[in-house]
Every structure is written in C-alpha cells, then in structure tokens.
Amino acid sequence: MYLEQLLTSLYEKFNGDERSGIHVSDLTLCPRKSVWRKLNPEPCTPRDLNFFSSGRSIHDSIQTLANHNKKKFEIEKELSWEGISGHVDLVDTENNIPIECKSARVKTMDVVKPHYVSQLKAYMAILGSKTGVVLVQLLMHFDDKPFVEFEITMDEEEMNTTKQKLLLDKEFYLMALEKKDPMLARGVTKDKDLDWLCRNCPHYADCLKNDIKEEKKND
Numbered sequence: 001m002y003l004e005q006l007l008t009s010l011y012e013k014f015n016g017d018e019r020s021g022i023h024v025s026d027l028t029l030c031p032r033k034s035v036w037r038k039l040n041p042e043p044c045t046p047r048d049l050n051f052f053s054s055g056r057s058i059h060d061s062i063q064t065l066a067n068h069n070k071k072k073f074e075i076e077k078e079l080s081w082e083g084i085s086g087h088v089d090l091v092d093t094e095n096n097i098p099i100e101c102k103s104a105r106v107k108t109m110d111v112v113k114p115h116y117v118s119q120l121k122a123y124m125a126i127l128g129s130k131t132g133v134v135l136v137q138l139l140m141h142f143d144d145k146p147f148v149e150f151e152i153t154m155d156e157e158e159m160n161t162t163k164q165k166l167l168l169d170k171e172f173y174l175m176a177l178e179k180k181d182p183m184l185a186r187g188v189t190k191d192k193d194l195d196w197l198c199r200n201c202p203h204y205a206d207c208l209k210n211d212i213k214e215e216k217k218n219d
C-alpha cells in the first residue's frame with residue numbers, strides 16, 4: 001500500500017532532477033553501475049529503501065544536532081568541481097574539516113571501510129582539506145560505545161592524485177553514457193575493496209563476460 005508509494009518516491013529522488021549531473025558517489029563507488037542506472041533506471045526495491053532510510057537516519061539526526069552550533073558546522077555543504085558535485089554531511093568550518101556520517105550493520109569496526117574513505121578523500125581533495133573525519137554509528141552495538149570516529153589525512157600529492165582519478169573516471173563515465181556502453185566506465189569486479197558491490201548487482205554476469213573478453217584481448 002504505502003510501501004509502493006515510498007518506493008516510487010525513492011525512484012524519483014534517485015532519478016529525478018535532484019540527481020542530474022555527476023555526483024562524487026557516482027565515481028567513487030562503481031561508475032559502471034551508475035551509467036547503467038542512468039541509461040536504464042530500475043525500480044527501487046525494499047532493500048534500496050532499507051539502505052536509504054537507515055543511512056538517512058544518522059545524517060538527519062547528526063545534522064540536527066550540529067545545527068545547534070551553526071558557527072562551527074555547515075551542514076549538507078554543496079560542492080561543485082569540474083562538473084562533479086557532492087554534498088558533505090558536515091563541515092567543521094573553523095578548521096575546514098569535512099565529516100561524513102555513516103551507519104553500519106555491525107557491532108564493532110576497527111578499520112574504516114575503504115569506500116567511506118574514498119568518498120571522504122574526494123571531498124577533502126575538492127575542499128583542499130588535509131584532514132577529514134568519518135563518524136560511524138554501529139547499528140548492532142547495544143552497549144555504551146555505538147559510535148566510532150576515524151580521522152583521515154592526506155598530503156598535497158595524494159590530493160592531486162585523487163583529483164586526477166576523479167577526472168579520469170568522469171571522462172570514461174561520460175564516454176560510456178554518450179556511447180550507451182556501460183563497459184567503457186570503470187567496473188569493480190577486480191577491486192578487492194569494492195567487489196562486494198557486485199554480489200547483488202543485476203549486471204554481474206555481463207561484467208564477468210566483459211572481464212573474460214578483456215583478458216583474452218590482453219593474452
């Protein structure tokens with residue numbers, strides 16, 4: 001009944017004007033999957049809604065609290081660089097430190113997830129920040145330490161490399177869209193930090209076929 005309406009709204013949010021252009025997350029997760037979604041948007045599933053609502057809850061609550069200190073924090077800071085846009089959850093404006101708020105279905109987290117870091121580093125590079133923070137809510141932790149913070153640092157060289165990678169991914173992403181061929185964009189089947197994205201991806205068989213084709217070409 002109402003679930004269908006929420007799924008339709010989520011679809012419109014992901015595919016409407018709000019989502020036009022290239023977002024940092026289109027490039028830092030799987031650019032190929034983003035191309036597929038743009039060329040052939042699929043209906044949203046309850047699983048998508050589950051991820052959206054649980055991820056959104058930490059954003060909204062942390063941002064509401066940060067809003068009490070408007071002098072120190074800017075919430076949902078909009079970024080735009082070389083045709084790539086993004087929204088940073090919070091920025092400590094006194095120290096130019098972007099803060100990304102995440103939630104994870106785990107009890108503990110000793111090592112920060114690489115895809116949290118790659119998204120934050122993209123924001124850091126665009127903002128020219130040498131320090132950033134990932135704040136994670138541990139959804140399965142029911143004791144007294146349900147949050148962890150990870151400080152991430154970068155030097156000038158890494159900031160430049162990060163920007164170059166964003167530009168390169170953007171170039172192939174746009175080419176893939178123009179030629180209507182998602183395989184031209186970077187995939188993550190062989191990326192040990194991101195291949196978990198392939199597990200529930202409807203395009204996995206196509207990507208594997210493409211990998212085999214590429215391997216044969218390089219033999």
Ligand code: SF4
Nearest residue numbers: 030187188198201207
């Ligand atoms: S299967 Fe993996 S590489 Fe292919 S589109 Fe999906 S997430 Fe990307």
